[in-house]
Amino acid sequence: MEIQNSSILMVFLLFFILCCILIYCKTKVQCNCKICHAYITSSWSNEFDNLCDWYTHLLKSSPTKTIHIHVLHNTITSDHQNVEYMLKTRFENYPKGKPFSAILGDFLGRGIFNVDGDSWKFQRKMACLELGKMSMRSHAFEVVNHEIDHRLIPLVLSVSRKDHKVLDLQDVFKRFSFDVICKFSFGYDPKCLDESLPMSDLTNAFDLASQLSAQRAMKPYQLVWKIKRMLNIGSEKRLKESIKMVNMFAHEVIRQRIKLGSCSNHEDLLSRFMATTKDPNYLRDIVISFLLAGRDTVASALTGLFWLLAQHPKIVATIREEALRMAKHEALTSFPQLHELNYLQATVYEGMRLLPPIQFNSKFSQIDDILPDGTSVKKGTRVTYHPYAMGRMESIWGSDYLDFKPERWLKDGVFYQETPFKYPVFQAGHRMCLGKEMALVELKCVVLSLLQRFDIELETPAGTLKFSPGLTATFAGGLAVRFSERDM
Structure with a gap:
């Protein structure tokens, strides 16, 4: 009964x-407009492999470089003046917003990437105080190079000396960046890049949580995923299970740090936050935020960069020549030396112009507003700026915007940075990425170390890239490459 x-x-x-x-x-x-119909029916996929490429096409075709996806209540722009207006001029009117926090709340909680107001200001201040120290940058340099010398290079050497030399570089970079961010931020070594390449349920769970959280934002009707979450069915059940595993890892990291104590001599960010609070749930959110920032974005940037470098041997040769001139045929051993490699810096920036780790970023308007291009924005509207599309705008980068050309970042051989509002890869204005310098150190060290020791070849001919859904850009199917040792 x-x-x-x-x-x-x-x-x-x-x-x-x-x-x-x-x-x-x-x-x-x-809405029955052409754009909304194409989005709802996914008919855009008949012509484009990726949603970001379709958006880029629409933005190029728009006189204002701004479009509207009415069924998503989303205004998308690639106009750099609009970006500056959102991130600087009218910053207070364009926070992350409650809708965004709801979408990512189960995964990111109250971490810095998912909050506004006082909570955001506090977390940013804490992180800024630590990441701005030269001692922390030097520590990052040491952590990165230790991981390269003791794990990355031995792994690649081992693979290159085998008959079957194919390696999924995207997987390798995810493991590498996960080890680095854990050691730097938490003082914990997960050893994901050991030569055996151990399978990790944790990293798989982290990838799935990122993917399913991002898919929430793509749904025209948000009530659907909320009901699925309430009933614990389908994708929401899988998301809950993956987050549970991520939470177990985060709480174990916190437990280990508490066991050691939050003394000032610990060279990790988590210890600094623990000095201000013992709330395990709050600290959990801090851990997840650092993982997302330090693992996924760096791995994505490296994967895209090596995909480009494998197709441009002249650029690879120039990077090697610059390093030889700087170090006088000796290994680079210091952070200041790395900073002087202008062509390498330009190459890293150029790679992220074409393949930014974060393809788009959204805010929510607090009140009715008008963007600099004349676009009206109603209260509660999601407003998105699109770094992927902006990197493909002729109006910003000239007629050779599709060319992988580091020289565009150099003036008389010295690196020259374009305004971040035209290049919001690290965001811009008040939300400028605090981990920018650490990320650049990591990217440049890996590029230099691998290119000096190895020649790299794509396993399959370069073609159209396909991205998997997620909070960061991920190559569908990975990046299969072959390494061969160079004569030193």
Whole structure:
């Protein structure tokens, strides 16, 4: 009898939910415009391999370089004046917003990437105080080079000396960056890049949580995923399970740090935050935020950069020549030396111009507003700027915007940085990425170390890239390459 009653209750509940969805959809903006129809039906995929490429096409075609996806309540722009307006001029009117926090709340909690106001200011101040210290930058340099010398290079050497020399470089870079950010931020070594390349349920869970959280934001009707979460079914059930595993890791890291104590002599960021709070849930959110920033973005940038470098041997040769001139045929051993490699810096920036780790970034307007290009923005509208599309705008980069050309960042051989509002890869204005310098150290050290020791060849001919859904850009299928040792 109880089973029968439960079944009747479940049928009633599902019927009620279906009615709610239908009513919700009826009250939402229904748009029959060409763009919204293409989005809803996914007909854009008949012509484009990636959503970001379709958006780029639409933005190029727009006179204002701004478009509207009405069914998403989303205004998307590639106009750098709009970007400056959102991130600097009218910063207070364009926070992350409650809708964004709800979408990523289960995964990121109250971490710095998912909050506004006082909580954001506090976390940013804490991180800024530590990351701005030269001692922390030197520590980052040491951590990165230790991981390169003792794990990355031995792994690549081992693979290059085998008959089957193919290596998924994207997987390698995810493991590498995960080890680095854990050691730097938490004083913990997960050893993901050991030569055996151990399978990691944790990293798989982290990837899945990122992917499914991002898919929430792509849904025209947000009520759908919220109901699935309430019923713990489908993608929301998988998301909950993956987050549970990530949480177990985060709490174990915190437990280990508490066990050691939060003394000032610990060279990790988590210890600094622990000096201000012992709330395990808050510290958990800090851990997840650092992982997302330090693992996924760096791995994405490195993967894209090596995909480009493998197709441009002249650029590789120039990087090697610059390093030889600087070090006088000796290994680079200091942070200041690395900073003087202008062509290498230009190459890293150019790689992220074409393949930014974060392809788009959204804010929510607090009140009705008008963007510099004349676009009206209603209160509550999601406003998105699109670094991937901006890197492909002729109006910003000239007619050779599709060329991989580090020289565009040099003036008389010295690196020259374009305004961040035209190149918001590290964001810009008040939310400028605090880990920018550490990320650049990591990217340049890896590029230099691998290019000096190895020649790199793509396993399959370069073609159109396909990206997997996620909070950061990820190559679908990875990046298969072959390494061969160079004569030193």
